[in-house]
Amino acid sequence: MSSRPKTPPPADEQQAMMYGHPIPENRFAVRDLVHKLPGVGLFDLRRTESGAHTCTFCGACQKKCPVGCIDVRRDPSRSHGKGKERHFAGTITIDERRCMTCNHCMEACRFDALVPTELYHEHRRRVQALAHETPKLSAGHGLCSGCSASIIVNQVLSQVDSHYVVSGATGCLEVSTTRYPYTAWKGSYIHTNFENAAATLSGVETAFRALYKRGRLKDKVKFIAFGGDGGTYDIGLQALSGAMERGHQMLYVCYDNGAYMNTGFQRSSATPHGAWTTTSPVGDELPGKLGHSKNLTEIMVAHRLPYVAQSSPHDPQDLIHKASKALAVDGPTFLNVLSACPRGWRTDNDEGIELSRLATDTCYWPLFEVNQGKYRLTYRPRHKRPLGEWLERQGRFAHLALPGNERMLGQLQAWVDEEWDLLLRKCDEIPESRWDEASSRHKAEPFVMRPRRAHLESLGEPLTASMTYTALEWDDFDWGRHSGFADGGFED
Ligand SMILES: Cc1ncc(C[n+]2csc(CCOP(=O)(O)OP(=O)(O)O)c2C)c(N)n1
Ligand code: SF4
Ligand code: SF4
Protein backbone atom coordinates (compact mmCIF):
# COMPACT_ATOMS: atom_id res chain seq x y z
CA MET A 1 0.00 0.00 0.00
CA SER A 2 1.23 3.50 -0.69
CA SER A 3 1.82 5.88 2.20
CA ARG A 4 -1.26 7.65 3.52
CA PRO A 5 -3.03 10.00 3.67
CA LYS A 6 -2.78 10.89 0.00
CA THR A 7 -4.21 14.27 -1.01
CA PRO A 8 -6.89 14.08 -3.72
CA PRO A 9 -5.98 16.00 -6.87
CA PRO A 10 -7.11 19.64 -6.87
CA ALA A 11 -10.62 20.32 -8.18
CA ASP A 12 -9.55 21.63 -11.59
CA GLU A 13 -7.30 18.60 -12.15
CA GLN A 14 -10.21 16.30 -11.32
CA GLN A 15 -12.40 18.18 -13.79
CA ALA A 16 -9.64 17.98 -16.38
CA MET A 17 -9.56 14.22 -15.78
CA MET A 18 -13.33 13.99 -16.21
CA TYR A 19 -13.93 16.45 -19.01
CA GLY A 20 -10.55 16.88 -20.69
CA HIS A 21 -10.44 20.51 -19.52
CA PRO A 22 -11.36 22.33 -16.31
CA ILE A 23 -14.89 23.67 -15.91
CA PRO A 24 -14.68 27.44 -15.37
CA GLU A 25 -14.10 28.27 -11.73
CA ASN A 26 -17.07 28.60 -9.37
CA ARG A 27 -19.15 31.70 -10.00
CA PHE A 28 -19.06 33.96 -13.00
CA ALA A 29 -21.31 36.64 -14.39
CA VAL A 30 -22.92 35.92 -17.74
CA ARG A 31 -22.11 39.51 -18.48
CA ASP A 32 -18.46 38.71 -18.00
CA LEU A 33 -18.83 35.50 -19.90
CA VAL A 34 -20.18 37.28 -22.94
CA HIS A 35 -17.45 39.86 -22.94
CA LYS A 36 -14.49 38.05 -21.54
CA LEU A 37 -14.91 34.32 -21.92
CA PRO A 38 -16.73 33.76 -25.21
CA GLY A 39 -17.81 30.16 -25.62
CA VAL A 40 -16.08 28.88 -22.49
CA GLY A 41 -18.99 28.49 -20.06
CA LEU A 42 -22.11 26.35 -20.20
CA PHE A 43 -24.46 29.26 -20.98
CA ASP A 44 -24.60 32.31 -23.11
CA LEU A 45 -27.10 35.18 -23.40
CA ARG A 46 -29.01 35.49 -26.66
CA ARG A 47 -28.54 38.84 -28.32
CA THR A 48 -30.61 40.73 -30.84
CA GLU A 49 -29.16 41.78 -34.18
CA SER A 50 -28.29 45.13 -32.68
CA GLY A 51 -26.22 43.32 -30.06
CA ALA A 52 -28.52 44.02 -27.08
CA HIS A 53 -29.06 41.06 -24.76
CA THR A 54 -32.62 39.77 -24.37
CA CYS A 55 -32.64 39.02 -20.64
CA THR A 56 -35.10 40.94 -18.48
CA PHE A 57 -33.57 39.69 -15.21
CA CYS A 58 -37.02 38.42 -14.21
CA GLY A 59 -35.61 35.59 -12.08
CA ALA A 60 -37.81 32.81 -13.55
CA CYS A 61 -34.75 30.67 -14.34
CA GLN A 62 -33.45 31.12 -10.79
CA LYS A 63 -36.75 29.87 -9.34
CA LYS A 64 -36.75 26.77 -11.52
CA CYS A 65 -33.18 25.61 -10.96
CA PRO A 66 -33.52 22.50 -8.77
CA VAL A 67 -30.04 22.79 -7.30
CA GLY A 68 -30.00 26.55 -6.75
CA CYS A 69 -27.07 27.46 -8.97
CA ILE A 70 -28.55 30.62 -10.56
CA ASP A 71 -28.57 34.05 -8.97
CA VAL A 72 -30.36 36.85 -10.86
CA ARG A 73 -30.19 40.48 -9.83
CA ARG A 74 -31.91 43.26 -11.74
CA ASP A 75 -30.32 46.68 -11.45
CA PRO A 76 -33.22 49.19 -11.63
CA SER A 77 -30.86 52.16 -11.71
CA ARG A 78 -29.44 51.00 -15.03
CA SER A 79 -32.72 49.80 -16.59
CA HIS A 80 -34.28 52.32 -18.97
CA GLY A 81 -36.86 52.85 -21.74
CA LYS A 82 -40.55 51.92 -21.95
CA GLY A 83 -42.68 49.13 -23.46
CA LYS A 84 -40.93 47.22 -26.21
CA GLU A 85 -38.02 49.64 -26.06
CA ARG A 86 -37.42 48.81 -22.41
CA HIS A 87 -33.86 47.69 -21.71
CA PHE A 88 -33.01 45.86 -18.52
CA ALA A 89 -29.66 45.70 -16.82
CA GLY A 90 -28.47 43.31 -14.15
CA THR A 91 -26.38 40.24 -13.51
CA ILE A 92 -26.92 36.52 -13.78
CA THR A 93 -24.46 34.47 -11.81
CA ILE A 94 -24.36 30.74 -12.43
CA ASP A 95 -22.40 28.35 -10.28
CA GLU A 96 -21.72 26.02 -13.20
CA ARG A 97 -20.00 23.35 -11.19
CA ARG A 98 -23.29 22.23 -9.69
CA CYS A 99 -25.28 22.43 -12.93
CA MET A 100 -26.74 19.02 -13.80
CA THR A 101 -27.86 20.17 -17.26
CA CYS A 102 -31.57 19.59 -16.60
CA ASN A 103 -32.67 22.37 -19.04
CA HIS A 104 -35.24 23.71 -16.52
CA CYS A 105 -33.82 27.24 -16.53
CA MET A 106 -33.97 27.53 -20.29
CA GLU A 107 -37.46 26.05 -20.44
CA ALA A 108 -38.59 28.60 -17.82
CA CYS A 109 -37.33 31.59 -19.81
CA ARG A 110 -40.15 33.25 -21.73
CA PHE A 111 -37.67 35.28 -23.75
CA ASP A 112 -35.34 32.45 -24.79
CA ALA A 113 -32.62 34.63 -23.36
CA LEU A 114 -30.50 31.89 -21.84
CA VAL A 115 -28.93 29.62 -24.44
CA PRO A 116 -26.71 26.57 -24.06
CA THR A 117 -23.19 26.55 -25.45
CA GLU A 118 -21.36 23.60 -27.00
CA LEU A 119 -19.81 22.93 -23.61
CA TYR A 120 -23.29 22.62 -22.11
CA HIS A 121 -24.20 19.91 -24.65
CA GLU A 122 -20.94 18.08 -23.99
CA HIS A 123 -21.49 18.34 -20.25
CA ARG A 124 -25.09 17.08 -20.65
CA ARG A 125 -23.91 14.07 -22.66
CA ARG A 126 -21.52 13.17 -19.84
CA VAL A 127 -24.11 13.67 -17.10
CA GLN A 128 -26.59 11.50 -19.00
CA ALA A 129 -23.99 8.81 -19.64
CA LEU A 130 -23.29 8.73 -15.91
CA ALA A 131 -26.99 8.55 -15.07
CA HIS A 132 -27.60 5.76 -17.58
CA GLU A 133 -24.62 3.73 -16.49
CA THR A 134 -25.89 0.54 -14.91
CA PRO A 135 -26.64 1.54 -11.32
CA LYS A 136 -24.63 -0.37 -8.75
CA LEU A 137 -27.77 -0.97 -6.68
CA SER A 138 -30.30 -2.77 -8.82
CA ALA A 139 -34.01 -2.07 -9.04
CA GLY A 140 -36.39 -4.36 -7.21
CA HIS A 141 -35.14 -3.67 -3.70
CA GLY A 142 -37.71 -3.14 -0.98
CA LEU A 143 -37.00 0.45 0.05
CA CYS A 144 -40.14 2.59 0.22
CA SER A 145 -41.03 4.64 -2.79
CA GLY A 146 -39.41 8.07 -2.41
CA CYS A 147 -36.69 6.88 -0.01
CA SER A 148 -33.44 8.77 -0.66
CA ALA A 149 -31.15 5.98 0.59
CA SER A 150 -30.94 4.18 -2.77
CA ILE A 151 -30.25 7.47 -4.62
CA ILE A 152 -27.37 8.16 -2.25
CA VAL A 153 -25.89 4.69 -2.75
CA ASN A 154 -26.06 4.98 -6.52
CA GLN A 155 -24.57 8.48 -6.56
CA VAL A 156 -21.68 7.44 -4.29
CA LEU A 157 -20.99 4.14 -6.06
CA SER A 158 -21.10 5.85 -9.48
CA GLN A 159 -17.65 7.15 -8.56
CA VAL A 160 -16.13 3.72 -7.95
CA ASP A 161 -14.29 2.46 -10.98
CA SER A 162 -12.61 -0.55 -9.39
CA HIS A 163 -13.60 -3.60 -7.36
CA TYR A 164 -15.25 -2.66 -4.10
CA VAL A 165 -16.51 -4.16 -0.86
CA VAL A 166 -19.53 -2.62 0.86
CA SER A 167 -20.31 -3.14 4.52
CA GLY A 168 -23.90 -2.28 5.47
CA ALA A 169 -25.05 -1.59 9.01
CA THR A 170 -28.46 -3.01 9.87
CA GLY A 171 -31.14 -0.48 9.03
CA CYS A 172 -33.65 0.22 6.27
CA LEU A 173 -31.04 0.19 3.51
CA GLU A 174 -29.65 -3.14 4.62
CA VAL A 175 -32.85 -5.06 5.30
CA SER A 176 -34.56 -3.77 2.16
CA THR A 177 -31.74 -4.63 -0.22
CA THR A 178 -30.72 -8.04 1.11
CA ARG A 179 -33.90 -10.01 1.61
CA TYR A 180 -32.72 -13.59 1.66
CA PRO A 181 -32.10 -15.24 -0.77
CA TYR A 182 -31.89 -12.12 -2.95
CA THR A 183 -29.60 -9.12 -3.04
CA ALA A 184 -29.86 -5.77 -4.83
CA TRP A 185 -26.08 -5.19 -4.53
CA LYS A 186 -24.09 -5.88 -7.65
CA GLY A 187 -20.68 -5.86 -5.97
CA SER A 188 -19.39 -7.58 -2.83
CA TYR A 189 -21.61 -6.81 0.14
CA ILE A 190 -21.25 -7.78 3.78
CA HIS A 191 -24.25 -7.60 6.04
CA THR A 192 -22.91 -6.46 9.38
CA ASN A 193 -24.62 -5.90 12.67
CA PHE A 194 -26.19 -2.62 13.63
CA GLU A 195 -23.15 -1.47 15.56
CA ASN A 196 -20.10 -2.64 13.68
CA ALA A 197 -20.16 -1.77 9.97
CA ALA A 198 -16.87 0.14 10.31
CA ALA A 199 -15.20 -2.54 12.46
CA THR A 200 -16.10 -5.31 9.99
CA LEU A 201 -14.80 -3.28 7.08
CA SER A 202 -11.55 -2.42 8.87
CA GLY A 203 -10.94 -6.16 9.29
CA VAL A 204 -11.63 -6.76 5.61
CA GLU A 205 -9.37 -3.88 4.59
CA THR A 206 -6.56 -5.23 6.78
CA ALA A 207 -6.91 -8.69 5.24
CA PHE A 208 -6.70 -7.23 1.73
CA ARG A 209 -3.66 -5.19 2.76
CA ALA A 210 -1.95 -8.36 3.94
CA LEU A 211 -2.70 -10.01 0.58
CA TYR A 212 -1.21 -7.02 -1.29
CA LYS A 213 1.92 -7.22 0.84
CA ARG A 214 2.38 -10.87 0.01
CA GLY A 215 1.83 -10.14 -3.66
CA ARG A 216 -1.29 -12.35 -3.78
CA LEU A 217 -3.53 -9.50 -4.88
CA LYS A 218 -2.82 -6.89 -7.51
CA ASP A 219 -6.11 -5.09 -8.25
CA LYS A 220 -7.07 -2.08 -6.17
CA VAL A 221 -10.21 -2.48 -4.09
CA LYS A 222 -12.31 0.28 -2.50
CA PHE A 223 -13.94 -0.20 0.90
CA ILE A 224 -17.20 1.60 1.59
CA ALA A 225 -19.53 1.40 4.59
CA PHE A 226 -23.14 2.61 4.65
CA GLY A 227 -25.01 3.19 7.90
CA GLY A 228 -28.16 5.05 8.96
CA ASP A 229 -27.98 7.72 11.64
CA GLY A 230 -28.96 5.21 14.35
CA GLY A 231 -26.13 2.93 13.26
CA THR A 232 -23.66 5.80 12.92
CA TYR A 233 -24.41 8.68 15.32
CA ASP A 234 -25.37 6.30 18.13
CA ILE A 235 -24.76 2.60 18.24
CA GLY A 236 -21.92 2.30 15.69
CA LEU A 237 -20.03 5.40 16.79
CA GLN A 238 -17.40 3.51 18.75
CA ALA A 239 -16.61 1.16 15.84
CA LEU A 240 -16.56 4.11 13.45
CA SER A 241 -14.30 6.19 15.66
CA GLY A 242 -11.88 3.27 16.07
CA ALA A 243 -11.70 2.54 12.35
CA MET A 244 -11.13 6.19 11.50
CA GLU A 245 -8.50 6.64 14.21
CA ARG A 246 -6.61 3.55 13.06
CA GLY A 247 -6.48 5.07 9.57
CA HIS A 248 -8.07 2.31 7.51
CA GLN A 249 -8.53 3.03 3.84
CA MET A 250 -12.32 3.31 3.76
CA LEU A 251 -15.14 5.69 3.01
CA TYR A 252 -17.92 5.67 5.60
CA VAL A 253 -21.23 7.11 4.35
CA CYS A 254 -23.94 7.95 6.86
CA TYR A 255 -27.37 8.35 5.28
CA ASP A 256 -29.04 10.52 7.88
CA ASN A 257 -32.84 10.33 7.88
CA GLY A 258 -33.08 11.58 11.43
CA ALA A 259 -34.43 8.54 13.29
CA TYR A 260 -34.30 4.75 13.65
CA MET A 261 -36.73 4.35 10.75
CA ASN A 262 -36.51 0.62 10.17
CA THR A 263 -37.88 -0.34 13.55
CA GLY A 264 -40.73 2.17 13.48
CA PHE A 265 -39.33 5.69 13.90
CA GLN A 266 -37.55 5.87 17.24
CA ARG A 267 -35.58 9.04 18.03
CA SER A 268 -31.82 9.00 17.49
CA SER A 269 -29.24 11.61 18.42
CA ALA A 270 -29.65 12.93 14.85
CA THR A 271 -33.39 13.58 15.30
CA PRO A 272 -34.07 17.34 15.09
CA HIS A 273 -35.32 19.19 18.17
CA GLY A 274 -39.12 19.11 18.32
CA ALA A 275 -39.61 16.23 15.87
CA TRP A 276 -42.24 13.62 16.55
CA THR A 277 -40.98 10.03 16.77
CA THR A 278 -42.51 7.05 18.56
CA THR A 279 -40.06 7.52 21.44
CA SER A 280 -40.36 11.32 21.48
CA PRO A 281 -44.15 11.51 21.24
CA VAL A 282 -46.20 14.65 21.07
CA GLY A 283 -48.77 15.12 23.81
CA ASP A 284 -49.43 16.78 27.15
CA GLU A 285 -46.11 15.67 28.58
CA LEU A 286 -43.77 16.09 25.64
CA PRO A 287 -43.65 18.39 22.59
CA GLY A 288 -41.59 15.97 20.46
CA LYS A 289 -37.85 15.43 20.83
CA LEU A 290 -36.13 17.44 23.51
CA GLY A 291 -32.66 18.71 22.77
CA HIS A 292 -30.85 19.42 19.52
CA SER A 293 -29.17 16.90 17.26
CA LYS A 294 -25.57 15.83 17.68
CA ASN A 295 -23.09 17.28 15.18
CA LEU A 296 -21.54 14.07 13.89
CA THR A 297 -19.77 15.75 10.97
CA GLU A 298 -17.81 17.86 13.48
CA ILE A 299 -17.02 14.76 15.52
CA MET A 300 -15.50 13.22 12.41
CA VAL A 301 -13.57 16.43 11.66
CA ALA A 302 -12.15 16.17 15.19
CA HIS A 303 -10.64 12.81 14.15
CA ARG A 304 -8.39 14.87 11.82
CA LEU A 305 -9.44 12.82 8.79
CA PRO A 306 -8.00 13.81 5.41
CA TYR A 307 -11.49 14.34 3.99
CA VAL A 308 -14.89 14.89 5.65
CA ALA A 309 -17.95 16.35 3.91
CA GLN A 310 -21.65 16.94 4.29
CA SER A 311 -23.85 16.56 1.22
CA SER A 312 -27.35 15.89 -0.06
CA PRO A 313 -28.67 13.83 -3.01
CA HIS A 314 -30.78 16.69 -4.42
CA ASP A 315 -27.50 18.12 -5.70
CA PRO A 316 -25.90 15.23 -7.59
CA GLN A 317 -22.84 17.23 -8.69
CA ASP A 318 -22.12 18.04 -5.07
CA LEU A 319 -22.49 14.49 -3.82
CA ILE A 320 -20.66 12.71 -6.62
CA HIS A 321 -17.75 15.16 -6.54
CA LYS A 322 -17.44 14.71 -2.79
CA ALA A 323 -17.66 10.93 -3.16
CA SER A 324 -14.99 10.97 -5.85
CA LYS A 325 -12.71 13.12 -3.69
CA ALA A 326 -13.24 10.89 -0.67
CA LEU A 327 -12.62 7.73 -2.70
CA ALA A 328 -9.38 9.18 -4.11
CA VAL A 329 -7.90 9.37 -0.61
CA ASP A 330 -5.81 6.44 0.55
CA GLY A 331 -7.04 6.75 4.10
CA PRO A 332 -10.21 7.10 6.18
CA THR A 333 -12.88 9.47 4.88
CA PHE A 334 -16.43 10.28 5.92
CA LEU A 335 -19.55 11.62 4.19
CA ASN A 336 -22.69 12.66 6.06
CA VAL A 337 -25.61 12.73 3.63
CA LEU A 338 -29.15 13.93 4.31
CA SER A 339 -31.62 11.18 3.39
CA ALA A 340 -35.32 11.97 3.08
CA CYS A 341 -37.68 9.36 4.58
CA PRO A 342 -41.30 9.94 3.53
CA ARG A 343 -42.57 7.46 6.13
CA GLY A 344 -40.81 8.94 9.15
CA TRP A 345 -40.91 12.55 7.99
CA ARG A 346 -44.64 12.14 7.31
CA THR A 347 -44.56 13.56 3.80
CA ASP A 348 -45.70 12.48 0.36
CA ASN A 349 -43.37 10.12 -1.48
CA ASP A 350 -42.39 12.62 -4.15
CA GLU A 351 -41.20 15.38 -1.83
CA GLY A 352 -37.84 14.05 -0.68
CA ILE A 353 -35.60 15.79 -3.19
CA GLU A 354 -37.38 19.14 -2.85
CA LEU A 355 -37.28 18.87 0.94
CA SER A 356 -33.57 18.09 0.81
CA ARG A 357 -32.98 21.26 -1.17
CA LEU A 358 -35.09 23.21 1.31
CA ALA A 359 -33.01 21.75 4.14
CA THR A 360 -29.91 23.28 2.54
CA ASP A 361 -31.64 26.56 1.68
CA THR A 362 -32.80 26.97 5.28
CA CYS A 363 -29.23 26.11 6.36
CA TYR A 364 -30.51 23.25 8.50
CA TRP A 365 -28.23 21.01 6.42
CA PRO A 366 -25.33 23.05 5.03
CA LEU A 367 -23.20 21.61 2.25
CA PHE A 368 -19.49 21.84 3.03
CA GLU A 369 -16.26 19.88 3.04
CA VAL A 370 -13.19 19.75 5.23
CA ASN A 371 -10.25 18.82 3.03
CA GLN A 372 -6.99 18.29 4.94
CA GLY A 373 -8.49 20.32 7.80
CA LYS A 374 -9.51 23.22 5.54
CA TYR A 375 -13.21 24.11 5.65
CA ARG A 376 -14.99 25.08 2.44
CA LEU A 377 -18.65 25.88 1.98
CA THR A 378 -19.76 24.22 -1.25
CA TYR A 379 -23.18 25.87 -1.45
CA ARG A 380 -24.31 29.21 -0.14
CA PRO A 381 -28.02 29.86 -0.58
CA ARG A 382 -28.69 33.20 -2.20
CA HIS A 383 -31.72 33.54 0.09
CA LYS A 384 -31.49 31.85 3.45
CA ARG A 385 -35.04 30.59 3.93
CA PRO A 386 -36.86 30.59 7.28
CA LEU A 387 -36.57 27.14 8.87
CA GLY A 388 -40.39 26.98 9.20
CA GLU A 389 -40.66 26.57 5.41
CA TRP A 390 -38.92 23.21 5.75
CA LEU A 391 -40.73 22.20 8.95
CA GLU A 392 -44.27 22.99 7.80
CA ARG A 393 -44.09 20.49 4.96
CA GLN A 394 -43.41 17.56 7.29
CA GLY A 395 -46.07 15.96 9.46
CA ARG A 396 -43.48 15.16 12.16
CA PHE A 397 -43.26 18.90 12.93
CA ALA A 398 -46.94 19.89 12.47
CA HIS A 399 -47.48 20.38 16.23
CA LEU A 400 -44.90 23.19 16.23
CA ALA A 401 -47.51 25.41 14.57
CA LEU A 402 -49.90 25.02 17.52
CA PRO A 403 -50.24 27.85 20.04
CA GLY A 404 -47.79 27.33 22.89
CA ASN A 405 -45.03 25.86 20.74
CA GLU A 406 -43.76 29.17 19.35
CA ARG A 407 -40.86 29.06 21.77
CA MET A 408 -39.67 25.73 20.45
CA LEU A 409 -39.85 26.98 16.86
CA GLY A 410 -37.85 30.04 17.90
CA GLN A 411 -35.28 27.86 19.66
CA LEU A 412 -34.86 25.71 16.57
CA GLN A 413 -34.40 28.73 14.31
CA ALA A 414 -31.93 30.29 16.73
CA TRP A 415 -29.95 27.04 16.87
CA VAL A 416 -29.79 26.79 13.07
CA ASP A 417 -28.70 30.45 12.83
CA GLU A 418 -25.99 29.93 15.43
CA GLU A 419 -24.63 26.75 13.82
CA TRP A 420 -24.70 28.42 10.41
CA ASP A 421 -22.78 31.47 11.64
CA LEU A 422 -20.21 29.23 13.26
CA LEU A 423 -19.75 27.29 10.02
CA LEU A 424 -19.46 30.51 8.01
CA ARG A 425 -16.63 31.62 10.30
CA LYS A 426 -14.84 28.30 9.87
CA CYS A 427 -15.21 28.54 6.09
CA ASP A 428 -13.95 32.12 6.08
CA GLU A 429 -17.23 33.31 4.52
CA ILE A 430 -18.98 36.66 4.90
CA PRO A 431 -21.33 36.55 7.94
CA GLU A 432 -25.01 36.18 7.16
CA SER A 433 -25.75 39.66 8.51
CA ARG A 434 -23.59 41.14 5.73
CA TRP A 435 -24.47 38.62 2.99
CA ASP A 436 -27.66 40.28 1.89
CA GLU A 437 -29.75 41.98 4.52
CA ALA A 438 -32.86 42.19 2.37
CA SER A 439 -32.73 38.55 1.30
CA SER A 440 -33.52 36.86 4.62
CA ARG A 441 -37.29 36.94 4.86
CA HIS A 442 -37.41 35.74 8.45
CA LYS A 443 -35.30 38.68 9.54
CA ALA A 444 -37.46 41.22 7.74
CA GLU A 445 -40.83 39.84 8.85
CA PRO A 446 -41.81 37.15 11.39
CA PHE A 447 -42.50 33.79 9.77
CA VAL A 448 -45.81 32.08 10.49
CA MET A 449 -45.74 28.31 10.13
CA ARG A 450 -48.70 26.88 8.19
CA PRO A 451 -48.57 23.10 8.00
CA ARG A 452 -50.83 21.30 5.53
CA ARG A 453 -54.36 20.53 6.62
CA ALA A 454 -53.69 16.79 6.50
CA HIS A 455 -50.76 17.23 8.84
CA LEU A 456 -52.79 19.31 11.27
CA GLU A 457 -55.73 16.91 11.16
CA SER A 458 -53.51 13.97 11.99
CA LEU A 459 -52.36 15.75 15.16
CA GLY A 460 -55.45 14.68 17.07
CA GLU A 461 -54.89 11.01 16.28
CA PRO A 462 -52.35 8.86 18.05
CA LEU A 463 -49.49 8.68 15.57
CA THR A 464 -48.11 5.19 15.40
CA ALA A 465 -45.54 3.61 13.20
CA SER A 466 -47.12 1.74 10.33
CA MET A 467 -45.00 -0.82 8.60
CA THR A 468 -44.67 -1.27 4.86
CA TYR A 469 -46.66 -4.50 5.01
CA THR A 470 -50.15 -4.79 6.42
CA ALA A 471 -50.83 -7.39 9.10
CA LEU A 472 -52.65 -9.53 6.55
CA GLU A 473 -49.69 -9.54 4.22
CA TRP A 474 -47.37 -10.53 7.04
CA ASP A 475 -49.60 -13.50 7.84
CA ASP A 476 -49.81 -14.54 4.21
CA PHE A 477 -46.07 -14.48 3.80
CA ASP A 478 -44.53 -17.94 3.50
CA TRP A 479 -41.71 -17.58 6.03
CA GLY A 480 -40.50 -21.13 5.66
CA ARG A 481 -39.74 -20.67 1.99
CA HIS A 482 -38.39 -17.13 2.00
CA SER A 483 -36.48 -16.46 5.16
CA GLY A 484 -34.05 -17.85 7.65
CA PHE A 485 -36.48 -17.42 10.57
CA ALA A 486 -38.20 -20.78 10.16
CA ASP A 487 -35.02 -22.79 10.35
CA GLY A 488 -33.60 -20.98 13.31
CA GLY A 489 -32.02 -18.07 11.42
CA PHE A 490 -31.40 -14.84 13.26
CA GLU A 491 -33.02 -11.47 13.00
CA ASP A 492 -30.81 -8.46 12.94
C1 LIG B 1 -27.82 -4.12 18.70
C2 LIG B 1 -29.12 -3.94 18.00
N1 LIG B 1 -30.08 -3.18 18.53
C3 LIG B 1 -31.25 -2.99 17.88
C4 LIG B 1 -31.46 -3.59 16.68
C5 LIG B 1 -32.79 -3.41 15.97
N2 LIG B 1 -32.68 -2.50 14.84
C6 LIG B 1 -32.51 -2.95 13.57
S1 LIG B 1 -32.51 -1.73 12.42
C7 LIG B 1 -32.76 -0.58 13.64
C8 LIG B 1 -32.91 0.89 13.28
C9 LIG B 1 -31.86 1.40 12.33
O1 LIG B 1 -31.86 2.79 12.33
P1 LIG B 1 -30.85 3.61 11.45
O2 LIG B 1 -29.47 3.15 11.66
O3 LIG B 1 -31.11 5.05 11.70
O4 LIG B 1 -31.23 3.24 9.96
P2 LIG B 1 -32.66 3.42 9.23
O5 LIG B 1 -33.48 2.26 9.61
O6 LIG B 1 -33.22 4.72 9.68
O7 LIG B 1 -32.33 3.40 7.79
C10 LIG B 1 -32.84 -1.15 14.91
C11 LIG B 1 -33.08 -0.42 16.16
C12 LIG B 1 -30.43 -4.38 16.14
N3 LIG B 1 -30.55 -4.95 14.95
N4 LIG B 1 -29.27 -4.54 16.80
S1 SF4 C 1 -32.52 34.29 -18.57
FE1 SF4 C 1 -34.75 34.42 -18.97
S2 SF4 C 1 -35.72 33.59 -17.12
FE2 SF4 C 1 -33.58 34.07 -16.60
S3 SF4 C 1 -33.65 36.14 -15.74
FE3 SF4 C 1 -33.19 36.34 -17.96
S4 SF4 C 1 -35.21 36.59 -18.90
FE4 SF4 C 1 -35.60 35.81 -16.84
S1 SF4 D 1 -29.57 23.42 -16.48
FE1 SF4 D 1 -30.71 22.88 -14.61
S2 SF4 D 1 -29.14 22.67 -13.02
FE2 SF4 D 1 -28.19 23.80 -14.76
S3 SF4 D 1 -28.46 25.95 -14.24
FE3 SF4 D 1 -30.19 25.34 -15.53
S4 SF4 D 1 -31.81 24.74 -14.08
FE4 SF4 D 1 -29.86 24.79 -12.93
Ligand code: SF4
Ligand atom coordinates in the same frame (compact mmCIF):
# COMPACT_ATOMS: atom_id res chain seq x y z
S1 SF4 E 1 -38.98 3.86 6.30
FE1 SF4 E 1 -37.91 5.66 5.51
S2 SF4 E 1 -35.73 5.14 5.46
FE2 SF4 E 1 -36.91 3.24 5.64
S3 SF4 E 1 -37.15 2.52 3.51
FE3 SF4 E 1 -38.98 3.70 4.05
S4 SF4 E 1 -38.52 5.79 3.37
FE4 SF4 E 1 -36.56 4.69 3.44
